[in-house]
Amino acid sequence: MKKITLIKMQGCPYCAQAFAAIKELKAEYPEFANIEVEIVDKHEDIDRAKDFADKYYYVPSMFIDGEKMYEASPGESYGECLLNVKKVFRASM
Numbered sequence: 001m002k003k004i005t006l007i008k009m010q011g012c013p014y015c016a017q018a019f020a021a022i023k024e025l026k027a028e029y030p031e032f033a034n035i036e037v038e039i040v041d042k043h044e045d046i047d048r049a050k051d052f053a054d055k056y057y058y059v060p061s062m063f064i065d066g067e068k069m070y071e072a073s074p075g076e077s078y079g080e081c082l083l084n085v086k087k088v089f090r091a092s093m
Contacts, residue, residue: 002092003036005063007052010041014072014081018060021078021085032089062088 008015026032042049042059052061055068062070062085069088072081 001035002064003038004069004088004092005038005040005052007040007042007049007056007059007061007063009043009059012059014058014076015060017076017078017081018062018072018085021082024082025086025089029089031093035089035092064088064092 006018008018022037026035040048040052051066052063052068055061055063055066056071058072058074060070060072061068069091070084072084
């Protein structure tokens with residue numbers, strides 16, 4: 001399995017959705033339980049976030065091996081987020 005890097009921002013409601021989706025998917029699918037998700041806060045982990053600065057606009061954004069796999073969009077529902085996070089998890093396997 002490849003590590004997933006998730007870029008987030010404190011107080012972001014879409015980031016909260018992504019964390020809920022991750023928790024739900026790891027509980028529902030045993031094959032996802034051991035997927036490593038590195039959390040990078042774009043304001044607190046500035047040096048690490050710089051590696052991704054030109055690759056996304058919205059948070060949360062998820063990357064595998066530096067390639068963007070998912071970027072939330074304004075107005076995205078929890079269901080849409082859940083499906084997108086699931087795709088990222090499958091791609092990491």
